[in-house]
Amino acid sequence: xxxxxxxxxxxxxxxxxxxxxxxxxxxxxxxxxxxxxxxxxxxxxxxxxxxxxxxxxxxxxxxxxxxxxxxxxxxxxxxxxxxxxxxxxxxxxxxxxxxxxxxxxxxxxxxxxxxxxxxxxxxxxxxxxxxxxxxxxxxxxxxxxxxxxxxxxxxxxxxxxxxxxxxxxxxxxxxxxxxxxxxxxxxxxxxxxxxxxxxxxxxxxxxxxxxxxxxxxxxxxxxx
Numbered sequence: 001x002x003x004x005x006x007x008x009x010x011x012x013x014x015x016x017x018x019x020x021x022x023x024x025x026x027x028x029x030x031x032x033x034x035x036x037x038x039x040x041x042x043x044x045x046x047x048x049x050x051x052x053x054x055x056x057x058x059x060x061x062x063x064x065x066x067x068x069x070x071x072x073x074x075x076x077x078x079x080x081x082x083x084x085x086x087x088x089x090x091x092x093x094x095x096x097x098x099x100x101x102x103x104x105x106x107x108x109x110x111x112x113x114x115x116x117x118x119x120x121x122x123x124x125x126x127x128x129x130x131x132x133x134x135x136x137x138x139x140x141x142x143x144x145x146x147x148x149x150x151x152x153x154x155x156x157x158x159x160x161x162x163x164x165x166x167x168x169x170x171x172x173x174x175x176x177x178x179x180x181x182x183x184x185x186x187x188x189x190x191x192x193x194x195x196x197x198x199x200x201x202x203x204x205x206x207x208x209x210x211x212x213x214x215x216x217x218x219x220x221x222x223x224x
Contacts (some may be wrong), residue, residue, distance in 0.1 A: 009034040009126055010055035014046035016070065017086060020111060024059055027115045034122055042064075043072035050076070055083065055190070057125055060105070062089045062096050068118050070100045077104030081204040084125050103203045107131035128176035128190075130206060152191040160201060160215070173209035 011028045015021035021039040028036040040046035044063050050058060058076065062069040073085045074212075082131045087100045088109035095109050107130045109121050121131040159167065162183070169179045176190045185217060198204065201212045 007033060009122065010037045010053065011035070011057045011059060011122060012037050012046065012050050012053065012055040013039040013059045014041075014043055014064065014069065015039065015061045015062075016041045016060070024118065027118045028059075028122070029121055030115070031122065032120075033126075043067035043069065044224055047072060047075060050083065051080065054080070054101060057084045057086060057122060059088050059109070060085050060100075062087060062100060064109055069098065073105050077204050086121055086125060086131065101132075101207050102211070104208065105138040106206060109223050124175065128179075128206070132173065159197065163193050163197050163200075164213075166190060167197050167209055167213045170194070170206050171214055 009031075011034055012026050013028070018039075018041065021041065025036040025039050028034050036048055036192075037053045038046075038211065040049060041064075044066055047086075048076050060069045060073055064072070069087065069089075069101060073087070074081055076085055081104075085100075085105040085177055087097055087105045088111055089097055089100075090109060090111055100108070106125055107121060109131065113121075124131050127205075165183055169182060174182065176187050176194075179185075180187050180190045194209075195211055197213075201209055203209045203212055
């Protein structure tokens, strides 16, 4: 579970539509366990402030002036991997949303989402979830059927049986608490397994772990 010592989630917003940015700020500040640490209209400005404030979650627009939200997400996950990114976008940008998820975003919100949906998405991410529509989930699954571009000489990753159980449930979109309940283990144990999984798969996010694991276990049609 993410959050500061006082139990409050710090949420930053990068959104070039000032009216929408302020609307999102009000939604975040209306939550008992969350607060907005700032709203910025460009990725360039936002990244500098985020580096200083170190929020828990960033609500990230995709279509920004200058650097895109996808590029900004990739930079955040590279240099500040502990920060979770929720993409905020319009309804039909499916490919861009998928690209953002590949860059390390943990989920997404539609710009016209009801305030309750925004609060739910933030709470979901806090507990390790990944808010995502069936359409985007389907695109993630479709990506597993693309020809692999990995090096065939690369040494196969060996996960323990329990780590395999955990990453499979991550791929199904379960949060840490749900994984713990399903496997009858504590949330701290789930986090420990995830840390080992990230190290073994050389990834920085739940989405990357799920994609890389499922790609590694893709079977031929005649294999059972």
